[in-house]
C-alpha cells in the first residue's frame with residue numbers, strides 16, 4: 462500500500478485519501494506550438510521503471526495539490542514537495558541520489 | 571514436432587506416454603536473424619507465427635526475458651469479444667475473434683476457445699444509450715451483437731439480481747459468439763507452431779539495449795549477448811516505455827497494474843461471461859469451477875505486478891449487489907499484471923522514429939481477445955510496411971489528432 466505525506470497540511474495517510482494526478486513538471490504548450498510539441502504535452506510520458514515525479518491531490522483531506530517523487534517498482538516515496546515549482550527541489554534530488562545512484566529524469570538528474 | 575490427434579494419443583499410450591518430446595525447442599541465440607521480436611506474450615508469438623505462415627519469413631527469433639506467456643498473456647481473465655464502437659477497432663477485434671474460432675485446428679493445439687457468449691450489463695441510462703448505439707454500430711460493421719432487455723438477461727444469467735436497488739439491470743449488450751479461451755494454451759500453441767517452422771523462441775533472454783546505426787536498427791543487446799537483426803518488433807506491453815527508451819523515443823503510454831482474482835471452485839452456476847462496467851466488475855466461471863473476477867487498475871503508474879489492496883474490496887463490494895451469491899465465496903488467489911494504457915484507450919501498431927523498428931503495444935486492459943488479429947496485422951505491417959487492419963493504429967494519430975476513442979464506449983475495456 463502506498464503511503465504519502467501531504468506537504469501542505471502535514472498529514473500522512475494511505476493512497477485512498479489522495480487522488481493521483483499524473484506526471485509532474487510537464488511543460489505546457491499552447492497556441493502557436495508545433496503539432497509535435499502539443500502531442501508531447503498532451504500524450505507523451507516518461508513512464509519510467511524507477512524514479513517518477515508526479516502530481517497528487519489530497520482529495521479527502523486539505524484538498525490541495527502537491528508533488529511527489531516515487532519509485533514505480535517499489536512504491537518507495539523519496540519525498541513530497543510543493544506544487545509551486547517547475548523542477549524538483551535540491552533536497553528531493555539528493556534524497557533520490559542517496560538511494561538510487563545514477564538515476565535520470567529528463568535534464569533534472 | 572509430433573502432430574496431436576486422437577490417433578497419436580493411442581499410439582503414445584503404447585509407450586506409456588513417455589515419447590511425446592518437447593512442444594518447442596529451447597535453442598541458444600544465433601548471431602543474426604531477419605526479424606527479432608521482443609516479448610513472448612501472445613502478441614509477439616502470434617506476430618512471429620503469421621510472419622512465417624502468411625509471408626514465409628521464418629528466420630525469426632522471439633526473445634523473452636522471463637518465461638513464455640508469463641506477462642499479461644498468462645495473467646488475464648481471458649474475455650474474448652469484438653463489440654467495439656469505432657470501425658477500426660471492430661475490424662481488428664472481429665478478425666481476432668474469427669481467427670480464435672479456428673485457432674485450435676490451425677495450430678493443432680487445443681486453445682479451449684469457448685464461445686459461450688459475452689454480456690455487458692447496462693445499469694444506468696447512459697449505458698443503455700451507449701450500448702444501443704454500439705449495437706447499431708456493430709450491425710453496420712458486420713459484428714453480430716444484440717441489445718437485450720432485463721428479462722432476457724435474467725434468463726441468460728439466473729444468478730443475477732436485476733432489481734438493484736442501487737444499480738438495477740436495465741438491459742445488456744449480448745454478443746453470442748464472444749467467450750473465453752485458455753490463456754496459457756494460446757501462448758503455448760503459437761510457440762509450438764513457430765518452433766515447428768524453424769523459429770527460435772529464447773526464454774530468459776532480456777533485451778537490455780537497442781543498437782542503431784544512422785537512424786536504423788542493426789541489432790539488440792541481450793543478457794545472452796548481442797544479436798543482429800534486419801527488423802525489430804517490440805511487443806512488450808507494460809514494458810514498452812522501457813524498450814522505447816532504449817531506442818531513443820518516447821511513447822504516449824503509461825503503465826499501471828491491473829488485478830484479477832479467483833474464488834474457490836464451485837459447481838457450474840454461470841455459463842456466460844458477464845461484464846458490469848458501472849460497478850466495475852466482471853466475472854466468468856472457469857472449467858475448474860472458480861469464479862474468475864476482474865478487478866481495478868491503479869490510478870498511478872507502477873510496475874509492481876500486484877496492484878493496490880483496496881481494489882479487491884471495491885470490486886467485490888460492487889459485484890455483491892448484482893451477484894448476491896458472491897458474498898458466500900472465499901477468494902483463493904489474487905494477482906496483477908502491468909498494462910500499457912494509451913490516451914485514447916486504443917492500441918498502437920506502428921512504425922517508429924527508428925527505421926526498422928516496429929511497435930505493437932497499448933492493448934492495455936483488453937488485448938488478450940485481440941491476439942490472433944493483432945499478430946496477423948502486425949506481421950503484415952512488419953513484412954510490407956503497411957497493413958489495412960493496422961494502419962489506423964499508427965503512432966502519428968497522436969500528432970494528427972486522429973484518435974480511435976474507445977474510452978467513452980466502455981469505462982473498462984477488457
Ligand SMILES: Cc1cc2nc3c(=O)[nH]c(=O)nc-3n(C[C@H](O)[C@H](O)[C@H](O)COP(=O)(O)OP(=O)(O)OC[C@H]3O[C@@H](n4cnc5c(N)ncnc54)[C@H](O)[C@@H]3O)c2cc1C
Pocket residue numbers: 608609610611612613614633634635636637638639640641642643644645646647648649650775776777778805806807808809813828829830864905906907908909931933934935936937938939940984
Ligand atoms: C488482470 C488482467 C486481466 C485482463 N483481462 C483481460 C480480458 O479479460 N480480456 C482481454 O482481452 N484482455 C485482458 N487483459 C489484457 C491482456 O492480458 C493484454 O492486453 C495482453 O495479454 C497483452 O499481451 P502481450 O503479448 O502484448 O503482452 P505480455 O503477455 O505482457 O507479453 C510481453 C512480454 O514481453 C516480455 N518483456 C518485457 N520486457 C522485455 C525485455 N526487455 N526483453 C525481453 N522480453 C521482455 C515480458 O516478460 C512479457 O512476457 C487483462 C490484463 C490483466 C493484467
Ligand SMILES: [Zn+2]
Pocket residue numbers: 467468469470471472519522523524525
Ligand atoms: Zn493535505
